[in-house]
Structures are given as C-alpha cells and as structure tokens.
Amino acid sequence: MKTYIGALCLVLILFSCKEKQVTFVDDIAPMVYRSCSPCHRPNQIGHFNLLTYEDVKLSSAQSLFTMQQRIMPPWPADPKYRHFVGENILTQNEINLFETWVKTGCALGDSSRIPAIPKFPEGSLLGVPDLRIPIKPIQLKDDYEDQFLLIKVPFEIPQDTFMRAVEFVPGNTEVVHHVNGDMVKFDFTKKKNVFDGDLVSPMKLDSTIKMAYQKIGILQDDGSYPTLSKSVVNYLPGVIAQQYPDGIGGWKLNRKNAFLLADLHYGPSAKNVWDSSYINIFFAKNPPARPFxxxxxxxxxxxxxxxxxxxxxxxxxxxxxxxxxxxxxxxxxxxxxxxxxxxxxxxxxxxxxxxxxxxxxxxxxxxxxxxxxxxxxxxxxxxxxxxxxxxxxxxxxxxxxxxxxxxxxxxxxxxxxxxxxxxxxxxxxxxxxxxxxxxxxxxxx
Ligand code: HEC
The missing domain is CATH 2.60.120.230 (Jelly Rolls)
Incomplete structure (x- = not known):
C-alpha cells in the first residue's frame, strides 16, 4: 500500500512539474508585451528592448529584480487603495511566474507558437489625428543638464470647432521627459497676433512667470493674462493621452489658438541633439455636453x-x-x-x-x-x-x-x-x- 501511495505521489509530482513548466511562449510573452514592451522598444524611453525571447532572456535577472521591487512597470499609486483606468501593475502571481521562469532556465516553449510582437501605431497612440501641430524644434547640448522650458504652440484653423482629445508626441524620446500643457483662451479683442513673441523661454532661476509669459507672447496686448484651460495636454513616458467616453469632457477650439507647454522637461543629454515634438488634435462633432x-x-x-x-x-x-x-x-x-x-x-x-x-x-x-x-x-x-x-x-x-x-x-x-x-x-x-x-x-x- 505504502509503495503504491509513494508511486502515485511521484506520478503526481512529475505530472504537476510538467504542468507547471513556465515558458516564454505561453506565460512570459503575453505579460511582457502588455506591461513592458510599450516603453521598452526602439525610439522609446526604456533604453533597451523587451520584445523578443532573446531580449527578455538577456535581461531576465535584472527584470525580475525590478518587478519584485515594484520598480517596473512604473505605477506609483497603490492598487490596494484605489484602481484607475490604464493601471499597469503585475499581480503577485505574474511576478512569481516570472521568477519560476528565470529559475528554471528561461524556457522558450513551442517556438512555432511564439505570439506576434504587438504592432505599436506610428505617430499617434490614439489613431489618425485631424490636426498635427509642430512644436518649435529644440536643440539640446551635450552638457548632461536637465532643461525645463516654457513653450507657446500657436496655431490657426479655418473656423472654430470642438476637440475631444489632444496628444503630445515626443520627437526624441531619449530626451523628452514630461510635459504639462494648458490651452490658452485669449480674449481676441485684446490679442491680435497669437504668433508674436519668442515661443520658447527657459524656466530660469531668477525669472518670474510674468517675465516668461511676456517673452513668449502669452500676455495679451494690454498686458493682461489670458484664461487657461489647465492640463489639456500632458505627456509622461508610457502613459497614453486621456480619452474619455463620448459626452464626457471635450473643449471648444477657437479659430486662433495656442497651447502653453507650462513645463516641458528634457532629461540630461550626452549628445548634441534636436527634438521635434508635435501635438495631435482629434476633433469632436458636437460641443462638449459636459465640459470639464x-x-x-x-x-x-x-x-x-x-x-x-x-x-x-x-x-x-x-x-x-x-x-x-x-x-x-x-x-x-x-x-x-x-x-x-x-x-x-x-x-x-x-x-x-x-x-x-x-x-x-x-x-x-x-x-x-x-x-x-x-x-x-x-x-x-x-x-x-x-x-x-x-x-x-x-x-x-x-x-x-x-x-x-x-x-x-x-x-x-x-x-x-x-x-x-x-x-x-x-x-x-x-x-x-x-x-x-x-x-x-x-x-x-
Ligand atoms: C512607462 C514606461 C515603462 C514601462 C511600462 C516599463 N519600463 Fe522598464 N524602464 C523604463 C525606463 C524609463 C527605465 C530607465 C529607468 C531610469 O532611468 O530611471 C527603465 C528601466 C528598466 C530596467 C533597468 C533598471 C535599472 O535599474 O536600470 C529594467 C530591468 C526594466 N526597466 C524592466 C522592465 C520590465 C520587466 C517591465 C515590465 C514588467 C518594464 N520595465 C516596464 C520605462 C518603463
């Protein structure tokens, strides 16, 4: 009887081992494609790629460490307190699975079934924009210094309309760090030319908001401040621009207009490079039913x-x-x-x-x-x-x-x-x- 039970246990153990073999094809690829690849791919901020089996295997030990420490994927808000749209968090099970995969030698699995690397859209993460507005190209020096800029992005369209989403697209993801952008609502009886001024002002230690606004032509012709629709366009690596369901949010878009990138942060650069970022606008047919x-x-x-x-x-x-x-x-x-x-x-x-x-x-x-x-x-x-x-x-x-x-x-x-x-x-x-x-x-x- 004893030997019989022993044999049964052995069979069960062997069976469950076989069952549990963790492979790239079945377990790791879907998780990495979803949670890591959006940032870890060419021309993105992740410095190295996490796309192929070789990529993931090569950095597996380091990746496991960043997962266990909850450094990667970056999502600072505690999911036990509150969940949000677009949350990028690994479950403990997923981390354990990755750990098993690393400890058992990073098996590939059935190579004929490797899931296709996801296609990431070019030029926009939201779709085909109705309008693309270039931002004045910025030259960065090889001085390893952070730069914080205030930039006006003026534009004119044939007629007033409405928009449902705005997206900042970084030109050079190695240097663009983050942006908080507002929409400027000029009073056109007080502002003749939305294109006046320098367009770019460094956020210097000794300058005030008023001085900077003057430099880039945000003040109106009589020196008064325009109204701002705050936080209309924001960018942070890996975060897709907010899109809300129809009927929620949206803005009126005046014929003459400007965005104010209130804080465009460039990380340190080791090279002399240019950045040509731009803004995508998605129109709406109707005026916002419930404006923010x-x-x-x-x-x-x-x-x-x-x-x-x-x-x-x-x-x-x-x-x-x-x-x-x-x-x-x-x-x-x-x-x-x-x-x-x-x-x-x-x-x-x-x-x-x-x-x-x-x-x-x-x-x-x-x-x-x-x-x-x-x-x-x-x-x-x-x-x-x-x-x-x-x-x-x-x-x-x-x-x-x-x-x-x-x-x-x-x-x-x-x-x-x-x-x-x-x-x-x-x-x-x-x-x-x-x-x-x-x-x-x-x-x-
Ligand atoms: C939102 C974008 C983003 C996502 C999603 C993301 N990473 Fe990263 N990752 C970065 C950036 C940016 C860095 C560079 C960190 C830095 O310079 O501080 C980085 C660095 C790393 C590093 C190097 C850590 C170090 O100390 O230098 C590892 C390993 C890594 N990521 C693994 C992963 C894995 C595994 C995932 C998915 C589970 C993931 N990342 C998801 C943006 C991302």
Missing part, C-alpha cells in the same frame, strides 16, 4: 497648506490641505504633484453625513519621474460639503537621493518662482458638476 472643470488644492490653489510649506533641512515633515466642496461634483481625473523632496502622497474624502472615508489615491513611494494623471474607473460622485483631505510627506534629509542640495537646505514653495528645486504640494482635480446616475458612468473608452 478643474480646481487645484495646495500650492496656488483653493485651499491653504497647513502648516505653510517651509520644509526644514534634515527632517521628514508632513503637510495637509483640506477643501470643503461647495456643491456636489463627480471626480474624473486627479493629479498629485510634488517635486524632488516628495516622499509619499495620500488623498481621501470625508462625506458630510459621517459616512465612510472615500479613498482617492495613495502613493506610498513618491517618484518625481512618474507623475501620472489618474482617471477613475467610473465617475466618482462626492456630495456637497464633502471634505477632500490631502496629506503630503516630504523628505528633506540627506538620505533622500533626489535631494537637490547637499547638505540639505530649507526649501519652500515660492509663489510664482520657477525654480524647479523649490517644492510644490498640489492636488489637481478634474471634475463635472454632479448629475444623477453618475455613479454608474464608466470612464473607460
């Missing part, structure tokens, strides 16, 4: 930071900002923003009737490089009187590898200054006025 509205909390926003954002050297400090909603809204997209001293970020909502806390976002390990815009899976209604609470932790010790100063110095949010080494603590909220039934409206397109 936006507010920001914290720095330059509707709610003060408590205490004031003065971050003492050598310390880890926590700051909070709270905002009570004057009316019922439905949240669409949120964007947490801090600079190099950011350590963690959390936002939640407290309903007025004492109901359960509504988790919004938790970023346990802030990373300046990955400043995503996070779109909720469904519209998220918040009642009038709800208090949004945002907590930011800043690490101004020498242990923070991103600290721009050694030894650390006192850092503040200097209103209107453009020093990138100044701190910011912001929570940007895109929303719609609440309508009945919003809780059931999906934001997946």
């Amino acid at each position: 509205q936006e507010f920001q909390m914290g720095t330059l926003g509707v709610s003060p930071i408590i205490p004031d954002l003065i971050i003492p050297p050598g310390k880890i400090s926590t700051y909070t900002t709270r905002y009570k909603l004057p009316r019922a809204i439905s949240l669409v997209t949120i964007n947490p923003h801090m600079h190099l001293l950011g350590k963690s970020f959390k936002a939640y909502a407290l309903p007025p009737d004492g109901g359960d806390t509504i988790p919004l976002i938790h970023i346990p390990k802030w990373n300046f490089n990955w400043q995503n815009f996070y779109t909720f899976e469904k519209l998220l209604p918040l009642k009038a009187g709800t208090i949004i609470v945002v907590e930011g932790v800043f690490d101004n010790t020498a242990n923070n590898p991103f600290n721009p100063y050694h030894p650390p110095r006192e850092i503040r949010d200097n209103m209107g200054s453009m020093k990138t080494t100044d701190e910011m603590f912001q929570f940007i909220v895109t929303y719609l006025p609440y309508q009945q039934g919003d809780e059931n409206v999906s934001l997946r397109r």
